[in-house]
Amino acid sequence: MQVNQVLVSASLGDAVTNAAFELRAMLRRVAPSDIYARYIDPRIMDDVLLLRRYDRRASHRPERDLLILHASIGEPELFRFLRHRPERLVVVYHNVSPAESFLPYDPAFAGLLEEGRRELAVLAQRAVMALAVSEFNAAELRSMGFADVRVSPLVVDVARLQAIEPDPATVNHLQGLDGPVVLFVGQLLPHKRPDLLLMAHHVLATYLVPEAHLILVGAPRLPRYQQGLQLFLQDLNLTRAWITGSVTPEALAAFYRHASMFVTLSEHEGFCVPLLEAMGFSLPVLARACPAIPETLGHGGLLLPEDGDPLLVAEAVAEVLDDDRLRADLVSRGQIRLGDFDPDAARARLVENLLSVI
Structure with a gap:
């Protein structure tokens, strides 16, 4: 028997790819297991x-094997491959981002997102089980027609990132900054709203905390959107804002260690791993109550309304930076919340679910 994983795209540092690597290490203890990608x-x-x-x-007996699909976007070739394979199918759903956010920048990519939801609805009829990394994702799976849906949180081992030696060049650069650092980590995509972060920083730096820095760390997946962000940054004359692009784990560790707080204004997430990473580095966390942020964050940070605008965000950031008691309270709450995502417990839950269908 083989237990193999398939995904559309495997990228270094990507959350879905990291989840596949983590799962492969566990699967290889019980059966031959590889990862395949388009x-x-x-x-x-x-x-x-x-x-x-x-x-x-x-294998020679594929009907006894298991295929695990990591679903986050559509891909016609992968869908054709999966639809008629004899192996039993398990879907791990990482969420499909809303297509409408991508239409102005990459209509073809937006089409793949729409296709991803349609493909999942078809595959629901042949999946023996679907795993969701959050209850929000589980509800979406049920609405698509999946029968056996189980919540199995992502394995997020923050200790691994904490143990990485920070990149010396990044550390040197950050040590030269003369004010607090507001950090965002995540792919620079429209639905994560880095544009709102730039607006909020403009208010913060102009009226509230002029010495504050904003650092946006993440891969620029859409060139047109990346170009628009850079032009927006220049138009606002944000001399203390930095869009880094993709970084190494060593550089990421340096950013987390030097930051004063973590902020995300994303309007759609399936889980949001950086929330837990920020808690692990004892950063106060600020976010908006958008899917599935409240489920992951819990009481571990400061949660603004879903429609929180740049002015409200800037005022909240200033309050966190200026109020030591508030900062300490948010850090303490983050540490408590992080304890709810024990990686060993998540591994055991994942293995238990998979063994039930192997």
């Missing part, structure tokens, strides 16, 4: 197999 980051070509190679490595 598109592979050249930096991990030695660790992930191209989807077209699957048939060459398939």
